[in-house]
Amino acid sequence: MPWYKKLHWQIILGLVLGIVYGILAASSGWGGFVTDWISPFGTIFINGLRLIAVPLVLASLVMGVASLSDLRKLSRIGGKTIGIYLATTAIAVTIGLVIVNVMQPGKFIPEVLRDQLMSTYAEDVAGREAAAGDAAGRGPLQFLVDMVPSNFFASAADNRNMLQVVVMALFIGIGLIQLSKEKAKPLLDLVDSLNDVIIRLVDVIMLLAPIGVFALIAATITSVTGDDPSQVMGLLSGLGVYCIAVLLGLSIQTIVVYPSLLKIFSPMNIKTFFSGIAPAQLVAFSTSSSGATLPVTMERCEEKLGVSEEVSSFVLPLGATINMDGTAMYQAIAAVFIAQALDLGLGFGAQLTIILTALLASIGTAAVPGAGIIMLVIILEAIGVPTAGIALILGVDRILDMCRTVTNVTGDASVATIIAASEGQLGEPNLSELGDRVRISTS
Numbered sequence: 001m002p003w004y005k006k007l008h009w010q011i012i013l014g015l016v017l018g019i020v021y022g023i024l025a026a027s028s029g030w031g032g033f034v035t036d037w038i039s040p041f042g043t044i045f046i047n048g049l050r051l052i053a054v055p056l057v058l059a060s061l062v063m064g065v066a067s068l069s070d071l072r073k074l075s076r077i078g079g080k081t082i083g084i085y086l087a088t089t090a091i092a093v094t095i096g097l098v099i100v101n102v103m104q105p106g107k108f109i110p111e112v113l114r115d116q117l118m119s120t121y122a123e124d125v126a127g128r129e130a131a132a133g134d135a136a137g138r139g140p141l142q143f144l145v146d147m148v149p150s151n152f153f154a155s156a157a158d159n160r161n162m163l164q165v166v167v168m169a170l171f172i173g174i175g176l177i178q179l180s181k182e183k184a185k186p187l188l189d190l191v192d193s194l195n196d197v198i199i200r201l202v203d204v205i206m207l208l209a210p211i212g213v214f215a216l217i218a219a220t221i222t223s224v225t226g227d228d229p230s231q232v233m234g235l236l237s238g239l240g241v242y243c244i245a246v247l248l249g250l251s252i253q254t255i256v257v258y259p260s261l262l263k264i265f266s267p268m269n270i271k272t273f274f275s276g277i278a279p280a281q282l283v284a285f286s287t288s289s290s291g292a293t294l295p296v297t298m299e300r301c302e303e304k305l306g307v308s309e310e311v312s313s314f315v316l317p318l319g320a321t322i323n324m325d326g327t328a329m330y331q332a333i334a335a336v337f338i339a340q341a342l343d344l345g346l347g348f349g350a351q352l353t354i355i356l357t358a359l360l361a362s363i364g365t366a367a368v369p370g371a372g373i374i375m376l377v378i379i380l381e382a383i384g385v386p387t388a389g390i391a392l393i394l395g396v397d398r399i400l401d402m403c404r405t406v407t408n409v410t411g412d413a414s415v416a417t418i419i420a421a422s423e424g425q426l427g428e429p430n431l432s433e434l435g436d437r438v439r440i441s442t443s
């Protein structure tokens with residue numbers, strides 16, 4: 001098949017054209033045109049993906065748990081998955097802390113820019129603080145209480161409640177395991193077929209991906225820059241070292257840590273891995289949402305990398321919800337950066353607190369754009385740094401959000417591959433675009 005027919009090249013083309021068009025539109029003052037005529041296509045694409053996110057998490061996790069067939073197997077794979085997720089996040093936060101302490105990006109921000117940013121973003125900060133206020137200050141175990149929904153429909157009605165949907169799916173799956181085969185069959189068949197329908201829908205939605213990505217990128221550029229791209233350039237030069245620190249950390253995690261883990265714990269060829277998940281990474285980059293990207297991640301892992309449906313349908317929805325290595329790393333770097341910029345020293349104890357709170361905050365971060373910065377407020381509170389400091393980084397947050405979401409999604413796919421390999425459920429990769437799904441029968 002010629003290269004230009006491959007999905008990821010088409011998406012890359014959409015991305016590049018979106019960047020060029022976005023910059024052109026911003027410098028020519030066409031912001032209004034982009035909002036009215038271009039941006040809706042991006043919204044349609046992202047809405048399509050979000051539309052199927054809740055039913056997908058529900059159906060695939062119910063199937064994932066139920067197909068593990070007994071509670072012992074569930075706790076083995078569940079324990080392994082959560083253990084590796086926590087370990088990769090801890091690695092990410094540690095790398096972030098080393099980078100930010102060595103590079104000291106907070107020392108590079110000019111005082112004038114610091115004061116200007118603090119006053120420009122004062123209002124936005126209040127909004128973020130209010131959102132974080134809902135999450136914080138309600139007792140140490142509140143996050144556990146928040147995970148268990150009291151109403152099925154209320155949780156399923158909001159994509160931000162994905163953690164509750166996960167818990168609901170686990171409950172239903174565990175219930176199904178306890179039933180006799182005969183009793184469980186009708187519901188299992190229904191959920192299985194729903195699952196398959198949704199995965200097929202991903203193919204349909206992805207037909208729009210190149211155009212959707214074009215529109216999302218163009219709209220992001222014009223909305224971030226307003227009609228004056230030079231503003232962003234000024235901001236980028238002041239916050240340049242901070243951005244480089246975050247990007248360096250994310251790159252190390254994405255192209256050194258994950259490939260090393262894959263090499264050690266699976267037979268997966270690294271080039272195959274990255275070509276297999278490239279479309280998911282590109283969708284993550286343009287949507288800034290690992291929740292919206294989940295359907296693509298699942299499809300690519302199953303169809304192209306050979307991860308069995310049993311593993312992918314359990315590990316990936318869980319990962320999209322609780323495993324955010326890029327976000328945790330960014331939160332650690334941002335917290336220390338803000339402390340440095342405000343000239344507040346952070347001792348060893350505070351850095352340790354950052355590791356713990358970033359680990360928990362990333363679990364609680366919703367898989368939607370900009371959620372990471374809201375949870376950052378909680379980390380800042382934990383280490384006693386003024387939360388108004390997030391004003392310093394708000395201006396460049398969207399760009400970094402796009403990049404950290406790529407790391408989040410790559411982390412989920414890597415862990416799914418490793419778990420599949422450890423369970424003997426990693427089939428042959430299949431990189432032809434028209435290839436059939438790789439399925440491993442586990443019954």
Ligand code: ASP
Pocket residue numbers: 288289290291324326327365366367368369370371372373401404405408
């Ligand atoms: N946008 C990120 C995600 O969906 C979360 C965040 O860091 O804001 O993975």
